[in-house]
Amino acid sequence: MKLIGSSTSPYVRRIRLLLADAGQGYEFSDLNIYGEDRDELRRQNPALKIPVLYDGGEVIYDSRVIFRYLQEKLGLAQIGxxxxxxxxxxxxxxxxxxxxxxxxxxxxxxxxxxxxxxxxxxxxxxxxxxxxxxxxxxxxxxxxxxxxxxxxxxxxxxxxxxxxxxxxxxxxxxxxxxxxxxxxxxxxxxxxx
Ligand SMILES: N[C@@H](CCC(=O)N[C@@H](CS)C(=O)NCC(=O)O)C(=O)O
Known part of the structure; x- marks a missing residue:
């Protein structure tokens, strides 16, 4: 798995904490989305937002959707x-x-x-x-x-x-x-x- 994000983003941090809590290893791509890595962000997500998760052939945008994806993939507890x-x-x-x-x-x-x-x-x-x-x-x-x-x-x-x-x-x-x-x-x- 690869997580595209930044070290300061709260939306990225929640996925980092979730992956850590689930014991799931991943590669972290730490971008400066308002600076030198803007072109990379443009390539990663037309919505121009982080986080983005890569898993095999899947690309998932938005922390809430990434959560749903990881819930299903890793068998995490459902929330009410x-x-x-x-x-x-x-x-x-x-x-x-x-x-x-x-x-x-x-x-x-x-x-x-x-x-x-x-x-x-x-x-x-x-x-x-x-x-x-x-x-x-x-x-x-x-x-x-x-x-x-x-x-x-x-x-x-x-x-x-x-x-x-x-x-x-x-x-x-x-x-x-x-x-x-x-x-x-x-x-x-x-x-x-
Ligand atoms: N609903 C999105 C929000 C993500 C979001 O707003 N991320 C910020 C970084 S903290 C971002 O990419 N902002 C870029 C912008 O607003 O131009 C999610 O939950 O992933």
Missing amino acids: WQQENLLTIIDAANDSMVAILLSQRSGLDTSEDRLFFNLQRERVEKTLEALERQVDEGAFNVWHYPSICLYSMFDWGLFRGLIDAARYPHLSAWLAEQKVRADVAGSDPRDAV
């Missing part, structure tokens, strides 16, 4: 509808934070009172509040795929300075508990920059 909803909430938070970061990198002031920025900020706030409650209620007590995705998203938001940890005490405490996992420590985006 409520857990699918958690993934949707986590993805929504992550997508909005990526939009905010790319806006900032485009020289825009994302704290301005603009419809697009307001919608992203509100979505990040509401999704993180919902996840804070879910952590408190025990939805992430097991290290399953939703937990892997939550860890990758929340830690990335902190790394990029997009989340105020003090506002989310349960999430922050949960993150600290998971930090000791070897695979988590070995995929820290801070080590890549």
